[in-house]
Amino acid sequence: MPQILIVEDEPRIAAFLEKGLQKHGYETAIATNGEEALQMVQQGIFDLLLLDLGLPFKDGWTVLRELQQTRDRIPEVIILTARADDRDYAQSIEFGVRAYITKPFRFNELLGQVEAILQT
Template identity: 55%
Template sequence: MNRILIAEDETRLAAFIEKGLKKYGFFTAIAPDGTQALNMAQSGDFDLLLLDLGLPTLDGWTVLKQLRSQADNRPIIIVTAHADEKDRLMALAYGANDYVTKPFKFSELLERVQVHLSKEQL
């Protein structure tokens, strides 16, 4: 069973994503701020990270940069309201594997999660 960390401070959105992923057999955990997200990600217990850029305590940019500077190669999918092309390109340059803007359809997010996890298993 794949384990997914959801780093999202919007409680309703985090619960929506978690419910949908659990329905498809994923184990999930929620980190409501950047400090918790970084600590939980560093534990190595997760196969993929869904990361909001606008987290409290540490923003998603900092979490992304710190994980990649530690040679953490797990898939990281940015899930954010930042729809600007500059932000998308910067996130990819910092090592994000994918970028989904809010609002999104759960089916699209699920497909991206499955694609990145299948790449990890090759």
């Protein structure tokens, strides 16, 4: 069963994502800041990260940069952010991010991306 790490500092959004993904058969864990996310990825095996960019301690870009420097294989990544900036989108492509979704979003849109990525 695919494992998804939700990296989100807003408790309501994290709970909403976790509930919806679990309802569709995914195992989930939540990290509320960039430091915690890095530790969890190092300790566990995740197939996908749902990564917010505006995180406490270490932002999403720092998390991606550090993962690429310290791991041979990093999980697939979907950025889920309030930032609708073209530069952020372009940078996400450089990092090999599979999808860039801006908040607010429809859960079915996110679920479609998750399913497409995890079935490849």
